[in-house]
Amino acid sequence: MYNDESVLENHHLAVAFKLLQEDNCDIFTNLTKKQRQTLRKMCIDMVLATDMSKHMTLLADLKTMVETKKVAGSGVLLLDNYQDRIQVHTDYHCITCSLH
Numbered sequence: 001m002y003n004d005e006s007v008l009e010n011h012h013l014a015v016a017f018k019l020l021q022e023d024n025c026d027i028f029t030n031l032t033k034k035q036r037q038t039l040r041k042m043c044i045d046m047v048l049a050t051d052m053s054k055h056m057t058l059l060a061d062l063k064t065m066v067e068t069k070k071v072a073g074s075g076v077l078l079l080d081n082y083q084d085r086i087q088v089h090t091d092y093h094c095i096t097c098s099l100h
Helices: 007-019 033-048 052-071 082-099
Strands: none
Touching: 007 033, 033 082, 052 082
16 A cells, blocks of 8 residues: 555554545645645654664754754754754654654
């Protein structure tokens, strides 16, 4: 049914988006097409990032991003683009999961 990567996560996404197609279940009905596309991409990125088999890679990416931004000299971690925001969110999730 799903590809061999992130099977459970892909299943959760498929079920969630299928539920949104049912009567009175589309909580995003008032969004524009562009907003819906952006939200869908964000949901997919965040759910796929919860695949714990990718934990160490995500953690290394976060460390690299933080170190790169430190070298830039601002001293403040600016999350000024989509990829940085998603990365921090998903890495935070992975870190909190690993603590339990």
